[in-house]
Amino acid sequence: MLIDFFLHLKAKKLPVSTREFLTLLEAIKERVAGHSIDDFYFLARTCLVKDETHYDKFDQAFGEYFKGVTQVPGLEADIPEEWLKMMMKKHLTPEEKAKLEKLGWDKLMEEFKKRLAEQKERHAGGSKWIGTGGSSPFGHGGYHPEGIRIGGESAGNRTAIKVWENREYRNLDDTVELGTRNIKIALRRLRRFAREGAEDELDMDGTIAGTARNAGWLDIKMRPERHNKVKVLLFLDIGGSMDDHIKVCEELFSAAKSEFKHLEYFYFHNCIYDYVWKDNRRRHGERFPLWDVMHKYGEDYKVVVVGDATMSPYEILQPGGSVEYSNEEAGAVWLQRMLDTWPRAVWLNPEPERLWDYRHSIDIIRTIFGTRMYPLTLAGLERAMRELNK
Amino acid sequence: MRFEGTDSYVATPDLMLAVNAAITLQRPLLIKGEPGTGKTMLAEEVAGALGVPLLQWHIKSTTKAQQGLYEYDAVSRLRDSQLGDEKVKDISNYIVKGVLWQAFEQGKPSVILIDEVDKADIEFPNDLLRELDRMEFHVYETRQTVRAAVRPIVIITSNNEKELPDAFLRRCFFHYIKFPDKDTMGRIVDVHFPNLKKDLLREAMEVFFELREIPGMKKKPSTSELIDWLKLLVAEDIPPEALRSKDKKTVVPPLAGALLKNEQDVHLFERLVFMAKHNR
Numbered sequence: 001m002l003i004d005f006f007l008h009l010k011a012k013k014l015p016v017s018t019r020e021f022l023t024l025l026e027a028i029k030e031r032v033a034g035h036s037i038d039d040f041y042f043l044a045r046t047c048l049v050k051d052e053t054h055y056d057k058f059d060q061a062f063g064e065y066f067k068g069v070t071q072v073p074g075l076e077a078d079i080p081e082e083w084l085k086m087m088m089k090k091h092l093t094p095e096e097k098a099k100l101e102k103l104g105w106d107k108l109m110e111e112f113k114k115r116l117a118e119q120k121e122r123h124a125g126g127s128k129w130i131g132t133g134g135s136s137p138f139g140h141g142g143y144h145p146e147g148i149r150i151g152g153e154s155a156g157n158r159t160a161i162k163v164w165e166n167r168e169y170r171n172l173d174d175t176v177e178l179g180t181r182n183i184k185i186a187l188r189r190l191r192r193f194a195r196e197g198a199e200d201e202l203d204m205d206g207t208i209a210g211t212a213r214n215a216g217w218l219d220i221k222m223r224p225e226r227h228n229k230v231k232v233l234l235f236l237d238i239g240g241s242m243d244d245h246i247k248v249c250e251e252l253f254s255a256a257k258s259e260f261k262h263l264e265y266f267y268f269h270n271c272i273y274d275y276v277w278k279d280n281r282r283r284h285g286e287r288f289p290l291w292d293v294m295h296k297y298g299e300d301y302k303v304v305v306v307g308d309a310t311m312s313p314y315e316i317l318q319p320g321g322s323v324e325y326s327n328e329e330a331g332a333v334w335l336q337r338m339l340d341t342w343p344r345a346v347w348l349n350p351e352p353e354r355l356w357d358y359r360h361s362i363d364i365i366r367t368i369f370g371t372r373m374y375p376l377t378l379a380g381l382e383r384a385m386r387e388l389n390k
Numbered sequence: 391m392r393f394e395g396t397d398s399y400v401a402t403p404d405l406m407l408a409v410n411a412a413i414t415l416q417r418p419l420l421i422k423g424e425p426g427t428g429k430t431m432l433a434e435e436v437a438g439a440l441g442v443p444l445l446q447w448h449i450k451s452t453t454k455a456q457q458g459l460y461e462y463d464a465v466s467r468l469r470d471s472q473l474g475d476e477k478v479k480d481i482s483n484y485i486v487k488g489v490l491w492q493a494f495e496q497g498k499p500s501v502i503l504i505d506e507v508d509k510a511d512i513e514f515p516n517d518l519l520r521e522l523d524r525m526e527f528h529v530y531e532t533r534q535t536v537r538a539a540v541r542p543i544v545i546i547t548s549n550n551e552k553e554l555p556d557a558f559l560r561r562c563f564f565h566y567i568k569f570p571d572k573d574t575m576g577r578i579v580d581v582h583f584p585n586l587k588k589d590l591l592r593e594a595m596e597v598f599f600e601l602r603e604i605p606g607m608k609k610k611p612s613t614s615e616l617i618d619w620l621k622l623l624v625a626e627d628i629p630p631e632a633l634r635s636k637d638k639k640t641v642v643p644p645l646a647g648a649l650l651k652n653e654q655d656v657h658l659f660e661r662l663v664f665m666a667k668h669n670r
Contacts, residue, residue, distance in 0.1 A: 050559035
């Protein structure tokens with residue numbers, strides 16, 4: 001029966017493998033978990049999901065699947081009586097147990113089933129169900145009428161169904177949140193180590209080989225230490241429609257700054273033309289001609305442009321299209337020139353990906369960049385870094 | 391063998407289940423989570439609770455998978471050979487046993503902690519696949535095969551700095567320790583400070599969770615920072631009233647340095663306090 005569950009997860013695009021599924025079955029056979037659906041939820045998660053960014057997807061898929069199962073009419077009535085007895089024994093205090101013995105199991109079971117039948121939908125807090133101090137024969141345990149849990153106090157309000165229905169792991173889904181640390185991790189993909197420069201590390205293998213060749217006379221070999229050798233040029237769109245995205249750009253910027261040794265950054269407005277600048281307050285006084293920048297930084301630099309690419313198409317396609325001054329050559333020409341100088345380039349766009357199709361200017365820039373435009377989310381960053389690393 | 395948490399470590403039911411699954415099925419358990427949520431401590435507590443020895447292997451960026459198995463100390467051998475030492479004739483004198491080897495030859499259950507596996511080179515986990523799967527490896531220098539008589543419990547922690555290869559993940563159980571909610575946090579504090587005054591704890595927790603909510607915080611305070619802070623509060627004998635001041639955020643909590651470890655955060659916080667004072 002769990003094969004359906006497995007296929008359901010697979011259909012929901014969770015990266016589950018047969019091996020992990022077999023592990024889950026083995027764990028069930030070995031009775032690692034109890035019989036409640038909470039335990040099963042945790043067990044299935046620990047076996048099948050290997051990355052917290054998939055927790056949310058798993059919660060949704062699990063909820064969907066088991067809602068289907070628990071909606072089957074009559075399922076509640078199938079709970080074996082022995083099991084119910086056992087569960088209740090486990091969760092009741094001796095006094096309550098004594099009281100219950102007086103009532104007799106049969107009567108209690110009947111009562112219990114009646115309540116199951118009464119309850120149509122999930123109900124978290126009614127006094128009838130979570131009785132305290134004897135108002136309900138089912139003691140202090142909470143009860144999920146989906147035929148799921150007759151829980152003790154340890155469950156409290158943190159039962160699994162709450163976890164998967166609240167989707168507590170939503171924040172970790174890599175299509176949503178961006179924090180500095182997360183960005184750092186994404187950027188780290190780009191870090192590459194290479195040996196270059198002074199010899200300052202003992203090359204053990206080389207020394208041994210060299211010594212052996214010298215018939216035992218020590219021949220010490222050195223080699224250069226590894227360095228983070230990635231060089232990055234960051235171009236940031238600033239002002240205008242970018243104001244909405246300041247926070248996320250700041251985070252990206254601070255993360256990038258601490259991650260790369262060779263990082264240069266420049267600002268531009270809307271589209272890149274003849275000039276860029278480094279200090280936004282003195283943008284008109286201290287400008288850097290883009291020609292100089294192109295000559296200064298070689299083609300081993302990787303270029304990351306961050307901008308929403310949202311503007312009038314004229315600003316890209318027409319000479320004199322800039323909103324700030326009359327530019328002799330069109331933005332498109334400059335962008336192409338940049339790509340010729342630095343073939344490894346990506347454009348990161350803080351606007352949501354689904355809006356891209358509706359903005360003509362985004363489409364133009366995307367075409368110029370050869371579709372190397374990525375959303376400024378963790379997943380987008382990952383894709384961008386992978387592209388840059390190729 | 392079952393792990394049920396210990397007197398000094400609060401394990402949530404899902405964490406316990408993951409640990410027990412790993413113990414029963416004898417597979418490695420991979421633990422991730424925010425810094426300061428007790429990932430490394432888990433291994434110590436599991437070993438303590440089960441009464442078995444703990445072998446720790448802390449990974450650095452230069453660590454090689456081979457070092458966990460054994461190392462051939464070529465330099466000593468070379469030196470000995472140049473000094474004409476008799477030892478040099480037997481190569482096994484220069485084989486240094488690694489953590490996995492030590493665990494394999496215990497002959498009884500043990501816990502191996504592979505701490506911060508993501509620090510190592512990207513190929514590191516792949517190099518350990520077979521060793522962790524079969525719990526055996528071959529020593530080329532002495533032509534012997536080391537095999538674990540009793541499979542040790544392997545706990546691996548990761549800080550998510552690198553992605554781990556799929557083949558490796560498929561062989562592990564996985565658990566993500568999420569940041570404790572208020573109830574769990576209360577139990578954690580109880581474990582560390584059994585005699586803490588109730589009202590002080592309540593006030594402190596409120597301050598703590600409010601601090602975590604501040605947007606734009608560079609490093610949110612974690613469990614271990616809360617514990618440190620409480621330690622200081624208790625040591626300084628700070629009354630709960632000092633934390634209270636209910637007209638929100640008008641005062642910097644005493645000894646806040648234990649919670650905020652980043653000067654930008656401190657600055658941000660002070661600015662918020664200042665703004666709140668002036669009702670802007």
